[in-house]
Amino acid sequence: MPEGDTVLQTAKRLDAALTGHVLTRSDLRVPRFATADLSGRTVLDVTARGKHLLTRVEDGLTLHSHLRMDGAWRVFAPGERWRGGPGHQIRAILATAERTAVGYRLPVLELLRTRDEGQVVGHLGPDLLGPDWDPEAALRNLLAQPARPLGEALLDQRNLAGIGNVYKCELCFLARVTPWLPVGDLPVPLAEHLVATAKHLLEANRDRPRRTTTGGPTAAQPHPRAREPLFVYGRAGRPCLRCRTPVRKADQDSRPTYWCPRCQSGPPG
Incomplete structure (x- = not known):
């Protein structure tokens, strides 16, 4: 999607x-x-x-x-x-x-x-790219079901609107937790940072023909070491860009989900 x-x-x-x-x-x-x-x-x-x-x-x-x-x-x-x-x-x-x-x-x-x-x-949560964006409301929605896996909560458009499977995987990697971690296990400051990062990434890519979360080759000023546009999504079996451990893949709610088993803490897929 x-x-x-x-x-x-x-x-x-x-x-x-x-x-x-x-x-x-x-x-x-x-x-x-x-x-x-x-x-x-x-x-x-x-x-x-x-x-x-x-x-x-x-x-x-x-x-x-x-x-x-x-x-x-x-x-x-x-x-x-x-x-x-x-x-x-x-x-x-x-x-x-x-x-x-x-x-x-x-x-x-x-x-x-x-x-x-x-x-x-009308059922949608605050739109990450819309005029109704409200980070406090998005955070409340995201944390409303503590036992829910983070990846599922991020994809639920009733919580915050605009995140798809690519951003789900990338956001969990940047937060250093797996998508199967219960939302309630996230420290509140980390949850706040995750919501802010989601907004930053979608804003940064809103006009790009090819999406990047690494500052890679499609960014206006890429980091000199960033050769890949994404950290983990679509990189199953390839080395993690941080630690070189092979990226893993499993289904979460029928969606292919990617994560690094070394960099990201929490339940595996």
């Missing part, structure tokens, strides 16, 4: 392509909204809320989409060949005179009244 920084970048691309323009074509290829037509309406804005995308149009309507694992929005110029998957995977088409936004494999696509957006995003 994409991280909050990826969703924000998608929202920015859609916003730049659609906002302020009149829709000349609208095609929602899901049974419930197959007859809905947004043509003739001006797009007011496209915004990200956690991992959700909200495309607001005139007459108080919002098109809500979620990418989950495989979904994607692509933007094309007139006459440009659409690339993003075969035609049968297209779930939405929003076109203006200058750009066409095509949604592929969108598992969530629904049209609702803008005033009812709370029904689909």
Whole structure:
């Protein structure tokens, strides 16, 4: 599932392509909204809320989409060949005179009244990249279930919105604890630092085409020894960047999870 920084970048691309323009074509290829037509309406804005995308149009309507694992929005110029998957995977088409936004494999696509957006995003915790960010509330949410494994608590969008599996693994490595450590075992200062680090990492990557948590090759000023963009994610069997111990991999709540058995204390996977 994409991280909050990826969703924000998608929202920015859609916003730049659609906002302020009149829709000349609208095609929602899901049974419930197959007859809905947004043509003739001006797009007011496209915004990200956690991992959700909200495309607001005139007459108080919002098109809500979620990418989950495989979904994607692509933007094309007139006459440009659409690339993003075969035609049968297209779930939405929003076109203006200058750009066409095509949604592929969108598992969530629904049209609702803008005033009812709370029904689909009201459950989310403070958004790490949003104007509602509140570190104190995020910390309270994260520590509310002391017996819960840290990795699961970080991924729960009701606690704080925007962390995905990559950041989960990287944050636990930076905190030097495993993702299976019960949240209640975290000293409060460490939990506060972890929340602050999450905010820092997502902010640092919000405009980067390739994510980095190490200050590696995609950073503006990488550390001279940082050759890898990530500390542990996707590095199973390769040496830890700190101690050279092989990074391990196990599933946590059906998600591949990476950690260093030497650098990170707490229960193993």
